[in-house]
Amino acid sequence: xxxxxxxxxxxxxxxxxxxxxxxxxxxxxxxxxxxxxxxxxxxxxxxxxxxxxxxxxxxxxxxxxxxxxxxxxxxxxxxxxxxxxxxxxxxxxxxxxxxxxxxxxxxxxxxxxxxxxxxxxxxxxxxxxxxxxxxxxxxxxxxxxxxxxxxxxxxxxxxxxxxxxxxxxxxxxxxxxxxxxxxxxxxxxxxxxxxxxxxxxxxxxxxxxxxxxxxxxxxxxxxxxxxxxxxxxxxxxxxxxxxxxxxxxxxxxxxxxxxxxxxxxxxxxxxxxxxxxxxxxxxxxxxxxxxxxxxxxxxxxxxxxxxxxxxxxxxxxxxxxxxxxxxxxxxxxxxxxxxxxxxxxxxxxxxxxx
Amino acid sequence: xxxxxxxxxxxxxxxxxxxxxxxxxxxxxxxxxxxxxxxxxxxxxxxxxxxxxxxxxxxxxxxxxxxxxxxxxxxxxxxxxxxxxxxxxxxxxxxxxxxxxxxxxxxxxxxxxxxxxxxxxxxxxxxxxxxxxxxxxxxxxxxxxxxxxxxxxxxxxxxxxxxxxxxxxxxxxxxxxxxxxxxxxxxxxxxxxxxxxxxxxxxxxxxxxxxxxxxxxxxxxxxxxxxxxxxxxxxxxxxxxxxxxxxxxxxxxxxxxxxxxxxxxxxxxxxxxxxxxxxxxxxxxxxxxxxxxxxxxxxxxxxxxxxxxxxxxxxxxxxxxxxxxxxxxxxxxxxxxxxxxxxxxxxxxxxxxxxxxxxxxxxxxxxxxxxxxxxxxxxxxxxxxxxxxxxxxxxxxxxxxxxxxxxxxxxxxxxxxxxxxxxxxxxxxxxxxxxxxxxxxxxxxxxxxxxxxxxxxxxxxxxxxxxxxxxxxxxxxxxxxxxxxxxxxxxxxxxxx
Numbered sequence: 001x002x003x004x005x006x007x008x009x010x011x012x013x014x015x016x017x018x019x020x021x022x023x024x025x026x027x028x029x030x031x032x033x034x035x036x037x038x039x040x041x042x043x044x045x046x047x048x049x050x051x052x053x054x055x056x057x058x059x060x061x062x063x064x065x066x067x068x069x070x071x072x073x074x075x076x077x078x079x080x081x082x083x084x085x086x087x088x089x090x091x092x093x094x095x096x097x098x099x100x101x102x103x104x105x106x107x108x109x110x111x112x113x114x115x116x117x118x119x120x121x122x123x124x125x126x127x128x129x130x131x132x133x134x135x136x137x138x139x140x141x142x143x144x145x146x147x148x149x150x151x152x153x154x155x156x157x158x159x160x161x162x163x164x165x166x167x168x169x170x171x172x173x174x175x176x177x178x179x180x181x182x183x184x185x186x187x188x189x190x191x192x193x194x195x196x197x198x199x200x201x202x203x204x205x206x207x208x209x210x211x212x213x214x215x216x217x218x219x220x221x222x223x224x225x226x227x228x229x230x231x232x233x234x235x236x237x238x239x240x241x242x243x244x245x246x247x248x249x250x251x252x253x254x255x256x257x258x259x260x261x262x263x264x265x266x267x268x269x270x271x272x273x274x275x276x277x278x279x280x281x282x283x284x285x286x287x288x289x290x291x292x293x294x295x296x297x298x299x300x301x302x303x304x305x306x307x308x309x310x311x312x313x314x315x316x317x318x319x320x321x322x323x324x325x326x327x328x329x330x331x332x333x334x335x336x337x338x339x340x341x342x343x344x345x346x347x348x349x350x351x352x353x354x
Numbered sequence: 355x356x357x358x359x360x361x362x363x364x365x366x367x368x369x370x371x372x373x374x375x376x377x378x379x380x381x382x383x384x385x386x387x388x389x390x391x392x393x394x395x396x397x398x399x400x401x402x403x404x405x406x407x408x409x410x411x412x413x414x415x416x417x418x419x420x421x422x423x424x425x426x427x428x429x430x431x432x433x434x435x436x437x438x439x440x441x442x443x444x445x446x447x448x449x450x451x452x453x454x455x456x457x458x459x460x461x462x463x464x465x466x467x468x469x470x471x472x473x474x475x476x477x478x479x480x481x482x483x484x485x486x487x488x489x490x491x492x493x494x495x496x497x498x499x500x501x502x503x504x505x506x507x508x509x510x511x512x513x514x515x516x517x518x519x520x521x522x523x524x525x526x527x528x529x530x531x532x533x534x535x536x537x538x539x540x541x542x543x544x545x546x547x548x549x550x551x552x553x554x555x556x557x558x559x560x561x562x563x564x565x566x567x568x569x570x571x572x573x574x575x576x577x578x579x580x581x582x583x584x585x586x587x588x589x590x591x592x593x594x595x596x597x598x599x600x601x602x603x604x605x606x607x608x609x610x611x612x613x614x615x616x617x618x619x620x621x622x623x624x625x626x627x628x629x630x631x632x633x634x635x636x637x638x639x640x641x642x643x644x645x646x647x648x649x650x651x652x653x654x655x656x657x658x659x660x661x662x663x664x665x666x667x668x669x670x671x672x673x674x675x676x677x678x679x680x681x682x683x684x685x686x687x688x689x690x691x692x693x694x695x696x697x698x699x700x701x702x703x704x705x706x707x708x709x710x711x712x713x714x715x716x717x718x719x720x721x722x723x724x725x726x727x728x729x730x731x732x733x734x735x736x737x738x739x740x741x742x743x744x745x746x747x748x749x750x751x752x753x754x755x756x757x758x759x760x761x762x763x764x765x766x767x768x769x770x771x772x773x774x775x776x777x778x779x780x781x782x783x784x785x786x787x788x789x790x791x792x793x794x795x796x797x798x799x800x801x802x803x804x805x806x807x808x809x810x811x812x813x814x815x816x817x818x819x820x821x822x823x824x825x826x827x828x829x830x831x832x833x834x835x836x837x838x839x840x841x842x843x844x845x846x847x848x849x850x851x
Contacts, residue, residue, distance in 0.1 A: 014563070015360045018557055018561060018564075021554075025379070025382045025550050025557070028386075028546055029382050029389075029546075032546045033389045035539075036392075039535050039539055042535070087465055089465045089466075089469075094466065095515075097512070107513065110472065110509065112472040112475075
């Protein structure tokens, strides 16, 4: 008898398919389970991804904290804070309206944080708040412009004498290269900068030029204080200098990255490139590019990394030991055209590598 | 593996197979659905949770406003109600603070919450001092403290607002992630359900096919069997399920029916062969008769010639010759007329009388012939030409060569519904063997062989015709007591055929 037809039709292949099909369905069900539980787990971890317990809670308060300069300082400080298992809060960025540094300081003090990094104006109320913080055991580190006579724990900033000497060096170079007959130097400083600090810069410049070129070569040095009452006042005040044409300086020394940018823009706008030499402050892309093109003669680069790190180190030291250095200097260096060119090249290489 | 599963599947009962075919897909789809349900439920719960933080912060902000307002009211009016309101608001605010979700430290939200809690403690402390100063009527102090609380209040509200918007931003992000996840899950679920559905359909189709194929086959076979085709191919697998059992039983049944049909066909064939044989026998007999008749001298010619002889003898006045020739003529007429028909016993007796007369003329009265006839049976019909050949036989082999006087006695009588026709001679007799040979038909040839000497019809022929006529085998008996003691032939014919 021939093999029965149904046996033939229902071959091993069909049985195999039945088994494989069932297996596929089971696998599909299991895979669904895995996918679902993964999605659910991913959802739960969304919140916790940045969560690490911290020991200390510090606040970072800076005038114009959105600027490149302060962003770099904050990034370095934040990096250091993480190393110390501390949380550095850029206080004020989340608040609904723009708070002054003083108000932010008040909130920080009232929030009973472990430490405050402050850079801003110095008036009596600020001083009182710093003292109150100090009384409450909150460490306060001042950046950039010191709040003198306050009971702050530490000041991290430039050595203004050193800055003055560097300015002097740049002035000498400009004078040598441009063979200027009459030299007028305008130093644009922060309204918050203390009288003492600005005097120190001028003194250092005069000392340096006297030593190297002689008493006769000391140029006329003017200090223009830019009171940053609001965000746009700096730009307006710098433009005003350019509008008073008879009093135009030959050399502008900017002690702030914002002033550098404003001065640079004004020189270009008023077609005074070459007539007014600018020595800038800070070395971001725009400024480096300008130095490379010699719209800005040179710039003083502040070590933002060092600045950010130092302030957190000081706070941490104070929290743990009860004391810290009252002054931590920040390194500065001159970036001239050659150096700027090199820095741009290095940055581009880094980007390409990435 | 396939083999093992296949044999298990084959051996499973139909109920188990059907259960499997339904349960596997149902369970799988159920599992997927349960996954889906749980996951989507979890998601939805999380969506619900998302904005709880915002609600809490809004409440906190409201509580703070109420607290500040009630303090201010108390400072303005120093009313008990306002003081009560203040304490209630303070408690509410503290509760609100306690309900802040402080679980994810290290995040901006946590830091902001911490700030709010710490500022609130400060604020509550100063507010408490303000109330105490008001009670103590220390105007200057409560004024100063109040100014401070206003500042703190404003900071706090701003911080709460900032936290709220930060939470909201984050929640919105979470919400959109959740939504997209939900959408993804929906798509995955649909895809997997469709996929499982398709595979399922195929598997269930195969499972049911494996179950129903033998059934379909069986139905086809049954239809063919119903149409009369027993040579049908019935599928039986190795399995032991009910369908297979039925298939096997059906197969056995069909095989049994086929066997029975073959048996019946065999027996029918055998029967028809027998019948054929019988017909052949009859034909042969007829042929024998025909040949024997043909072998005779044309009886009509002979009869007419004899008639002419008779008239001639009559004219010559030879009475004995006339009688002799008349008897001869009658004898042959009978032969011509009766050979194919039956005749009455009386006619048969008349023929014997004529024959004995002819013989006695021929042998000059050597034969003593006597008759004892029961007249009641003379009209019974018998095959023609049955008595004369026996008498001829008795004369030729019985009494022709004896020394003593030969007798032939014809006796016809009835008994028990039969007519017996007995022809007895007192001749040489017969041995038992001879009798048996004649009765069994073996001696027919012998008789036929020398029937040239007779009128052509042998004993065998007589017996055969008697048997055909009566439908019985037992038609003749031959008795002989031995050599020299004579022989009796007894023909047995039923009264009514």
